[in-house]
Amino acid sequence: MNAARKEFALTVEDLTVSFDGFKAVDGVNLYVERDELRVIIGPNGAGKTTLLDLICGKTKASTGSIQFNNRELTKMAEYEVVRSGVGRKFQTPSIYENLSVYENLEVSFPRGRGVFGCLAFKRTPDVLERVNSVAEMINLQDHLQREAGALSHGQKQWLEIGMLLMQEPELLMLDEPVAGMSVKEREQTAELLNRICKGRSVIVIEHDMQFVKRIAHRVTVLHQGKVLCEGSIDKVQNDPKVIEVYLGH
Amino acid sequence: MDGSSISEMSSILAMQGFAGISLFSVLLLMALGLAIIFGQMGVINMAHGEFMAVGAYTTYLCSHLVVTYMPGFQSYYFFFAVAAAFGVAFGIGYLVELGLIRFLYKRPLDTLLATWGLSLIMQQILRSTFGAREVSPTLPEWLLGSMHLTETIEIPINGLMVMGLTVFVTLGVFLLLHRSRWGLRVRATVQNRAMSGAVGINTGQVDRVTFALGCGIAGIAGAAFTTIASTGPTSGSQYIVDTFLVVVFGGAGSLLGTVASAFAIGETQSILEFFLNGSMAKVITLLAIVGILMMRPEGLVVSKVRR
Amino acid sequence: MTFSMQKLFGGRSGWVSIALLAVVILVVFPLAFDLFRLNLIGKYLTYAFVAIGLVTLWGYGGVLSLGQGVFFGLGGYAMAMFLKLEASDPESTKIQSTPGIPDFMDWNQITALPWFWEPFHSFTFTLLAILVLPALFAYFIGAAMFKRRVGGVYFAIITQAIALILTILIIGQQGYTGGANGMTDLKTLHGWDIRTDSAKYILYFLTGSVLISVIAGLRWMLSTKFGRLLLAMRDREDRVRFSGYDVANFKIFMFCVAAIISAIGGALFTLQVGFMSPSFVGIVPSIEMVIFTAVGGRMSLVGAVYGALLVNAGKTVFSESFPELWLLLMGGLFIAVVMFFPNGLAGLYEKHAAKLKTLAQRVLTRRAPTAPPPTSATVSTLAPEKSAASASGSRSAKRKGRVLTTEGSR
Numbered sequence: 027m028n029a030a031r032k033e034f035a036l037t038v039e040d041l042t043v044s045f046d047g048f049k050a051v052d053g054v055n056l057y058v059e060r061d062e063l064r065v066i067i068g069p070n071g072a073g074k075t076t077l078l079d080l081i082c083g084k085t086k087a088s089t090g091s092i093q094f095n096n097r098e099l100t101k102m103a104e105y106e107v108v109r110s111g112v113g114r115k116f117q118t119p120s121i122y123e124n125l126s127v128y129e130n131l132e133v134s135f136p137r138g139r140g141v142f143g144c145l146a147f148k149r150t151p152d153v154l155e156r157v158n159s160v161a162e163m164i165n166l167q168d169h170l171q172r173e174a175g176a177l178s179h180g181q182k183q184w185l186e187i188g189m190l191l192m193q194e195p196e197l198l199m200l201d202e203p204v205a206g207m208s209v210k211e212r213e214q215t216a217e218l219l220n221r222i223c224k225g226r227s228v229i230v231i232e233h234d235m236q237f238v239k240r241i242a243h244r245v246t247v248l249h250q251g252k253v254l255c256e257g258s259i260d261k262v263q264n265d266p267k268v269i270e271v272y273l274g275h
Numbered sequence: 276m277d278g279s280s281i282s283e284m285s286s287i288l289a290m291q292g293f294a295g296i297s298l299f300s301v302l303l304l305m306a307l308g309l310a311i312i313f314g315q316m317g318v319i320n321m322a323h324g325e326f327m328a329v330g331a332y333t334t335y336l337c338s339h340l341v342v343t344y345m346p347g348f349q350s351y352y353f354f355f356a357v358a359a360a361f362g363v364a365f366g367i368g369y370l371v372e373l374g375l376i377r378f379l380y381k382r383p384l385d386t387l388l389a390t391w392g393l394s395l396i397m398q399q400i401l402r403s404t405f406g407a408r409e410v411s412p413t414l415p416e417w418l419l420g421s422m423h424l425t426e427t428i429e430i431p432i433n434g435l436m437v438m439g440l441t442v443f444v445t446l447g448v449f450l451l452l453h454r455s456r457w458g459l460r461v462r463a464t465v466q467n468r469a470m471s472g473a474v475g476i477n478t479g480q481v482d483r484v485t486f487a488l489g490c491g492i493a494g495i496a497g498a499a500f501t502t503i504a505s506t507g508p509t510s511g512s513q514y515i516v517d518t519f520l521v522v523v524f525g526g527a528g529s530l531l532g533t534v535a536s537a538f539a540i541g542e543t544q545s546i547l548e549f550f551l552n553g554s555m556a557k558v559i560t561l562l563a564i565v566g567i568l569m570m571r572p573e574g575l576v577v578s579k580v581r582r
Numbered sequence: 583m584t585f586s587m588q589k590l591f592g593g594r595s596g597w598v599s600i601a602l603l604a605v606v607i608l609v610v611f612p613l614a615f616d617l618f619r620l621n622l623i624g625k626y627l628t629y630a631f632v633a634i635g636l637v638t639l640w641g642y643g644g645v646l647s648l649g650q651g652v653f654f655g656l657g658g659y660a661m662a663m664f665l666k667l668e669a670s671d672p673e674s675t676k677i678q679s680t681p682g683i684p685d686f687m688d689w690n691q692i693t694a695l696p697w698f699w700e701p702f703h704s705f706t707f708t709l710l711a712i713l714v715l716p717a718l719f720a721y722f723i724g725a726a727m728f729k730r731r732v733g734g735v736y737f738a739i740i741t742q743a744i745a746l747i748l749t750i751l752i753i754g755q756q757g758y759t760g761g762a763n764g765m766t767d768l769k770t771l772h773g774w775d776i777r778t779d780s781a782k783y784i785l786y787f788l789t790g791s792v793l794i795s796v797i798a799g800l801r802w803m804l805s806t807k808f809g810r811l812l813l814a815m816r817d818r819e820d821r822v823r824f825s826g827y828d829v830a831n832f833k834i835f836m837f838c839v840a841a842i843i844s845a846i847g848g849a850l851f852t853l854q855v856g857f858m859s860p861s862f863v864g865i866v867p868s869i870e871m872v873i874f875t876a877v878g879g880r881m882s883l884v885g886a887v888y889g890a891l892l893v894n895a896g897k898t899v900f901s902e903s904f905p906e907l908w909l910l911l912m913g914g915l916f917i918a919v920v921m922f923f924p925n926g927l928a929g930l931y932e933k934h935a936a937k938l939k940t941l942a943q944r945v946l947t948r949r950a951p952t953a954p955p956p957t958s959a960t961v962s963t964l965a966p967e968k969s970a971a972s973a974s975g976s977r978s979a980k981r982k983g984r985v986l987t988t989e990g991s992r
Contacts, residue, residue, distance in 0.1 A: 082824065108826035120821045122814040129810050134825050141835045144808040193826060319735055378921060383735045384646045385920045388876065391869055392916025399909035516746050516865065519739050554754025561747045565740055569726040572736060 035060045035227040036081075036197055041090030043080055050076040052251035053090070058197075063223040065230045065238045067262075068248035069271060074231045075117065077248070078199050082114040083107040094197055109139070113195035117202050119182035121189065123175030127166055130174050130185055131157045134192035156192065163221070164188040165214065180211040184218070191222060198228045204237055216240040235263075247271075290429065291549050292542075297434040299541030300441035303534060304499055305514055306521040307448055308492035310533040313522055315452075315465050316485055318376060319387040322394035323518060324511025326490040328401055329367060330360035330497025331506040335405075338412030350415045357440070357498045364494025369487035376486060377479065394512065402508040409507035418502055433502035440499050444492060449530055451488075461485050520564050525575050532576030539575075540564065599884045600797055607790040607887075617779055624786040624854045626894040627793055631847025632871040633878065633886035634793075635840030638800055640872070641880035642809060643836045644816030645733065648868050649741030650844050652748050653716040655863030657845025659752075659759070660715065662858035663699060664708040665768035665776075685767070690757035699758075705772060712849045713842055720841035724834035731830075733819075742865050749864035764859025768852065776853055789850045796843055797883050803839075804883075812836070873912070876919045879928025889926060 038056035042049060051073045058064050066074050079085040081092055083104040092099040099107050108114075122130050135156065138147035161167040164184040169177065174185060183203055190198055203219070204212045212234065219228065219241050232238050238245065238259060245262045247254040255265045262268055309323050320326075337356035341348050375393065379386040414433075421431040452458040463471045464481045472478050500506070517540075525536030540560060547556035568574070611623055632650045640646050672682040680693045687695075701707045723744065727737055752759045760766070768776070775781060803809060815822045815829055822829055852858045861867065870893075878889020893915070900908040923930050 084820075103828075104823040105826050105828045108824055114824055116821075120818060120824075122818055122821070124813055124817055125810055133807065133810060133814055133822075136826060138807060139826050140828075141808070141831050144811055144832075145803060145806050147807040189825065319739075375917065375921075382920075384738065385924070387646075387648075387735065387738060388869075388872065389917045389920040392913040392920075395909050395913030395916070397913075399906060399913070402909075403906055516739075516742050520743055523736060523739055552754070554750050558747055558751050558754065561743055561750070565743050565747070568736075568740060569723075569730070569732070572727075572730055572732040 034058060035095060037093040039091050041080060041092060042088050043076060043085060044088045049251050051080060054253055056246065058227045058229060060227055061223060063219065063228045063241055063243045064246060065232055065242040066246045066248060067238065072248040073251040074248050075201055078114060078201055081199065082112055111196035113190035113193050113198050115186050115190055115200040115203060119186050121174045121182055121185050125174060126171050127174055127185060128157060128170040131160055131188055131192050134189040136193050160188045160191050163218065180207040196226045198226060200230045202231055204234060212237050291545060293430055295542040295545030296438065298545055299538045300438040302521050302541050303537035304441045304444060304496040305518045306533050306537055307444060308489040309518050310522050310530060312486055312489035314527045315461060317383060319383055319390060321387055321390040321515060322397055323493055324515040325394045325397035326364045326368060326493035327497035328506060328511035330364050330494030331501050332401060332405055333360040333363045334498040334501045335410050335412040335506060342413050350417065353415050357495055360494040360498035361491045365487045365491035368490025369483055372483045372486040377482060398508050407508060409505040411505040412501050414502060436502060437499045444495055523574055524564050524568060526573055526577055529576040532574055535575050600801060603884050603887060604794045608787065617782060620786055621782050621854060624789050625851060626891050627789050628847040628851035629871060629874060629894060630793060630887040630890040632844040633874040633890045634797060634800060634883050635843040636872060636875040637880055637883050637886045639836050639840040642804060642812040642816060643833060645833055646738045647741045648738045648872065649745035650871050651863045651868035652745050653841040653844035654848035656716045657712045658848030658852045658858040658862060660708055660711040661849040661852040662765040662768060663702040664705060665771060666765045667703055669767055669769045686760045687757055692757050696758055712845050716841040716845040717838045720838040721834060724837040728830040728833040745865050745868050749860050752860040752863065762860060764857055766857040768856050777856060785854045789854065800883055873916055877915060877926050879926030881925055882928035885926055885928030
C-alpha cells in the first residue's frame with residue numbers, strides 16, 4: 027500500500043511579526059507541498075513581502091514557527107537559511123551589476139561558500155556545465171559575457187531567477203517576478219516557472235492575474251496580515267470576501 | 276593625605292564635578308553642530324573642527340579690532356564676537372555646502388575624505404593668515420578670575436560662561452528643530468526628500484541652511500573656547516574624533532542622545548582624571564566608548580525613524 | 583584558452599603590469615637614483631604596503647579603514663623593540679643608571695625591563711609578533727564590528743578612534759614606549775649594521791621584492807572567486823547573504839590580511855629608516871595612506887604603489903620649497919580625487935587606454951570587434967587590461983556560443 031502521507035515541504039504556523047505594535051503578519055498558517063507552485067496575492071500592505079522576509083530570515087518573527095524540510099528556520103541567519111535550500115528573489119532585481127552574467131551565476135553555485143572555499147574554488151567542468159544549462163533555461167546563454175548592469179529589466183529578473191536556480195534550492199520564493207516585463211516576456215517567464223517547479227516548491231507573489239492563472243497550482247490570499255482565502259484560482263476569484271477586498275481586480 | 280578635613284575633600288570633589296560639567300558643556304557645544312549635520316543629514320564633516328577654529332579666530336579678530344579702535348567697548352564686545360563667529364562660520368558653511376557637499380550626499384565615505392581635504396585647506400589658510408603661533412583674544416575683565424561659591428570652592432567664571440552658552444545654544448537648537456516651521460522642513464526633507472520637494476519645500480535650500488547652521492554652531496563653540504585656551508591653526512583637528520564619538524555614541528539621530536552622551540563622556544573622563552594621569556584617563560574613556568559602540572552600534576538613544 | 587591561462591591572466595590588472603612595476607622598482611630606480619633618494623623611495627614603498635592592503639579592503643571590499651596606521655605601527659614598533667634591545671646591550675649603555683635597558687626607560691627612571699619587552703629579545707618572536715599580533719587585533723576588532731553589521735561610516739570613525747587611542751597610549755606611556763620621540767638609535771640586526779650604505783641597498787631590494795611578492799599574492803587572491811565575491815559584497819551586501827555567504831567572515835578576513843600587510847610595511851620601514859615613532863600611527867598618517875590608494879587607484883594594486891610614490895615624492899618636493907602650498911595641494915587632491923577621478927590614476931589610464939585599444943582593434947581587424955569590447959564600465963571597475971588579454975579576446979569571440987573563455991574577465 028502506498029499511503030504516502032503528504033509531507034509538506036514548508037510549514038508555517040501561527041507566524042506573527044509586529045513592528046511597534048503594528049502586526050504586518052498576523053497568525054499566518056501556510057502549508058506548501060513539494061512540486062507545488064503556490065501564488066500569494068493580496069492588496070498592497072497585506073504582508074506578502076513581509077512573509078517572504080520572515081521565511082528567508084531577513085526579518086525576525088515575533089512568534090510562530092517556520093519549518094522547512096523539518097528544520098526550524100526562525101532561528102537561523104540569512105546565509106544559513108539559504109544553505110538549507112531556500113532561495114529568494116527580491117522585488118527589484120537584485121543582481122551584481124559589476125560582474126558579468128556568467129560571474130553572477132557562478133557566484134551562486136553552492137560550493138566554496140567559506141572564505142577559503144572561495145580562494146580554492148576552481149572553475150571545473152561541472153561548474154561550467156551548470157552555468158550553461160541554467161543560462162539556457164533563463165534565455166541568457168548568448169549574454170554570458172555581458173556586464174549584468176547592462177541587461178534589460180526583464181533580463182535582470184531572469185538572471186536573478188537563474189542565480190537562484192544555481193543554488194539548487196528546494197524552496198524558491200519569487201517576489202513579483204514579472205513586474206515591468208512585456209507580454210512576451212511574461213509568457214516566457216510563465217513557461218520557465220512551470221518547468222522549474224518540478225522537484226521543488228515555489229512560492230510566487232504576483233499581481234498580474236493572467237500570469238497567475240498560467241502558473242498557479244494553488245492560490246493564497248493575504249489581507250491585513252491574515253490569510254483570507256485559499257484554494258484554486260477559480261475558487262479564490264469567485265470568493266465574495268476576496269472580491270470585496272480587491273474590488274474589481 | 277592625612278590631616279585633610281572632610282570639607283576639603285568635598286571641595287575638591289565639587290570642583291572636580293564642576294570640571295566634569297565644564298568638559299561636558301565643551302563636548303556638547305562641539306557636538307551640537309555636528310549632531311545636526313551628521314545626525315540629521317547623514318553628512319560627515321571632517322572639517323567641523325576647522326569651523327570651530329574659524330569661530331575662534333573671528334573672536335580674536337573682533338577683540339583685536341576693539342582693542343585697537345574702540346577700547347572703551349572692551350567689556351561688552353564679547354557677545355558681539357560670539358554672534359560674529361556664528362555669522363562667519365555660517366557663511367562659510369553655506370558656501371561649502373553649495374560648492375562641495377551637495378554633490379556628495381549619496382556617498383558618505385567620499386564626503387568624509389573630501390571634507391578631510393577641506394579641513395587641510397582651511398587649516399593652511401588659517402595658518403597663512405594668522406601665523407602658526409597660537410593667539411588669544413583679549414578677554415573682558417569680568418570673564419577672568421573665578422567665583423567663590425564658598426570659602427574653599429572656586430569656580431572659574433569662563434567655565435560658567437561656556438556652560439551658559441551651551442544651555443542657550445542647546446535650547447535654541449531644540450526649539451528650532453522641533454518647534455519651528457523651518458525645523459519641520461528640515462526633518463521632512465531628511466526623512467523623505469522626494470515628497471518634501473513635491474510639496475514645495477526647497478530641499479536644496481534646506482540642506483544648505485542646515486549645514487550652515489551646524490557650522491555656525493561650531494563657530495560659537497570656537498568663540499567659547501577662546502575663553503579657556505589659546506587658538507592655533509590645528510586647534511580644530513585636536514577634537515574632531517572626540518566630537519564624532521560624542522555624536523555617534525549618543526545615537527546619531529537624536530539630540531537628547533547627544534546631550535546624554537556628552538554628559539556621560541565628560542563626567543567619566545573627569546572622574547578618571549582624578550585617579551589616573553591625564554592620558555590614561557583619556558585612553559580608558561575612549562576604550563569604553565569604542566567598546567560600548569562595538570556592542571551597541573546604534574548608540575545610547577535609538578532614533579525611532581527608520582532611515 | 584584553457585582555464586589555467588585564464589587564471590594566469592587573472593583579473594584586470596594583468597601580470598604584465600606587475601612585471602613592469604618590478605622592473606621599475608628593482609632595476610630602474612636603483613640605476614637612476616643615488617642612495618639617499620633610493621632610501622627615500624624605499625620608505626615610500628613601505629607606505630605602499632598599507633596602500634595595497636587598502637585596495638583589497640576598500641577598493642574591492644568597500645570597507646574603509648581610517649586606522650591602518652595602527653597596524654603599520656604595530657609592525658614597526660615590534661621591529662623597533664627588537665632592534666632597540668639589541669642596541670641597548672649592557673656594554674653600550676654602561677653610562678646609564680641602569681645599563682642594559684633602552685635609554686628612554688632610563689630617562690624615565692625605570693630600573694628593570696618591563697615583562698612585555700622580554701620576548702622581543704628573540705628574533706623569531708619578533709617576526710611572529712609582526713605577523714600575528716596585528717592579525718589578532720584586526721580579528722578582534724573586525725569580529726566585534728562586522729558580526730554586528732557595523733559598516734561604512736561608523737566603522738571608519740571607530741578605526742579613527744582606535745588610532746587615536748593607540749597614539750595617546752604610546753605618547754602617554756613614554757617610559758615603556760619612548761613617547762612622542764619614539765624609539766631611535768637603532769643600530770644592528772643580529773649584528774648586521776643597518777646604517778651602512780650596503781645595508782641600505784640590501785634593505786631597499788628586500789622591501790621592493792617583498793612588495794612585489796605580496797602584490798602577486800593579492801593579485802592571485804583577487805582573481806579567484808574570492809575577488810568576485812568582494813566586488814559583489816561591495817555593491818550588494820544583502821544579496822550576497824542571500825547567495826549563502828557569511829559576509830562578516832569575508833570582511834574579517836580582508837581586514838586581517840590588510841593588517842598583516844601593513845605591519846610588514848611598518849617593520850620594513852623601521853629597518854630602513856632606523857626609528858619608529860607615534861607620528862606614523864595616528865589619524866593623520868592613516869588618512870594619508872588612504873589618499874595614496876585613492877590617487878593611485880583604489881581598484882588597482884599596481885596603481886596604489888604608484889600613488890604612494892607620487893604623493894610622497896610630491897610631499898618631499900613641495901615641503902622643501904613651498905611648504906605652505908603643500909597642505910593646500912593635498913587637501914585639493916583629496917577633493918579632486920573624490921569628485922573627479924574616483925578610480926584614481928589607474929582609472930584615468932584605463933578609460934583612455936580602452937578607447938585607444940578599441941581604436942587599434944578597429945584599425946587592425948578592419949571591422950568592429952565581434953565580441954562585446956571591454957566596456958569602460960566593466961573594465962574601469964578594475965585596473966588596466968593588457969593587450970595580450972584583449973587580443974585573445976577578439977580571437978575567441980569568433981567562436982559562437984560558449985564565449986566563456988574570452989579576455990581577462992577572469
